[in-house]
Amino acid sequence: MQAQTAPPAAGTAESEWIEGELVRSLMATARGTQYIGLLVIAVMAGILAGHTPMPALLAWVAVSLAMSAYRIGFMTAYARQISRQAAPQRVAFMARHAWSWPLSALVWGLSVALFFDRAPLETQFLCWLIVAGLGMFSLNSFSAHLSTMRAYLNTLSVTMLAALMWRMGVELGFRGPAHHWWMVALVGIIWLLLLQAAKRLHRTHRRNYELQYRNAQLIESLTRQTQAALDAVEVKNRFLASAAHDIRQPVHALGLYADWLGNEPELVHELAPKIVESTKAVNALFDSLFDLVRLDSGKVTVRVEPIRVTDLLHDLEVQYRPLAKAKGLDFRVRGAPGEIRSDPILLQRILGNLLSNSVKYTERGGILLAARVTGEVVRVEVWDTGVGIAPEHQDEVFREFFKVPVHHGTEDGFGLGLAIVSRLTTILGHRLSLRSRPGRGTVFRLEMQLDDTAGAALRAQQMRDQFPGAPPAQPPV
Helix, strand or coil, X not given: CCCCCCCCCCCCCHHHHHHHHHHHHHHHHHHHHHHHHHHHHHHHHHHHCCCCCHHHHHHHHHHHHHHHHHHHHHHHHHHHHHCCCCHHHHHHHHHHHCCHHHHHHHHHHHCHHHHCCCCCHHHHHHHHHHHHHHHHHXXXXXXXXXXXXXXXXXXXXXXHHHHHHHHHHHHCCCCCXXXXXXXXXXXXXXXXXXXXXXHHHHHHHHHHXXXXXXXXXXXXXXXXHHHHHHHHHHHHHHHHHHHHHHHHHHHHHHHHHHHHHHHCHHHHHHHHHHHHHHHHHHHHHHHHHHHHHHXXXXXXXXXXXXXXXXXXXXXXXXXXXXXXXXXXXEEEEECCCCEEEECHHHHHHHHHHHHHHHHHCCCCCEEEXXXXXXXXXXXXXXXXXXXXXXXXXXXXXXXCCCCCCCCCCCCCCCCCHHHHHHHHHHHHCCEEEEEEECCCEEEEEEEEEECCHHHHHHHHHHHHHHCCCCCCCECCC
């Protein structure tokens, strides 16, 4: 009976999975043989009836039936409760019940005492065939689980030899016929041969499961790589389609303004600002595209150095307060003392993109840039009273070229700012979270370790290891 192999669960060690499958194979094979064992007990009892003392024969039959009933019971429980569980549970179940097989071998080995040199030769011959058949049959039944196989064969052989020596030495005083010694030798030889065959069969089982495990791991790896390649193709196609769509509008506008200016040069003062704005839009798109390419290829130099939180917020205020004021928005800053270690340029790029988005998508109210220190964590937050982001879009906004549908103000963006923010926070090892309510506003929260010198240096080195072709990460100052 062939056991159905379960694929390795994620994170399962090779040796652990193989042990579990060996137990599965043993239980699947042994369960079917238990009912055959009941028939063999009945045949053995029928052969020995009338040739051995009835009380001894009945006692042997009773113990054999009890052992068979016990094994059938726990194998049924295994099939119902354990067989579909993970490898550790199957191995633990086997360890609790492994003693039953050597005990069964002990009972069958004692049967030799019932017929050896007591029954007629033809009866002894049949009984020897049954006992020898049990040893041979155990190779197929137990070879998957080497410890069980050894325990069964060793117990069966030692018990048989003990029964032979008791009859020959204690009862006959070593005055029996010479062929008794040949029987002892034959049992010993068969014992050694079965052990050798058991080892070879077990190695075959184990190698088979090793190959299955490694093939499954290879298939899983190939599946992941194939999916990654398909995802990359999808991203590239979306990238090209979105980039072509987003660049078409400003380029088309440039063409219209140039034709208009050629036909009516006196409108130069009116058209020049529009041409400048369209050019800026094209440049902004190309800058974002180049940033994404550099991030994907790992060609970003990370220079970790100490940054005072108050200085960081001041620099951002100087840059973005005029933009907010130009739209009639309040711009407030709430600082906190403290020093972090990060890349100042990349960190400013992250917070700058968040502030730029807040200014772009806020029509009334204001923007708050705040820093809070809690224990060893610095939280820099960007609050706004803008259009907000619906819950179903809050994960999507970090994808390239994603724009929240039907939101006023999103039609002139490229959908790249938050994608760049997400990549940069991953590189720097900072944690970015988002909370938003449509129509009420959004808050982005960036969490960083306070003065995390060792962690910052480690993240810089990990980036270098991840992208071997990247420029060397600069050491902390």
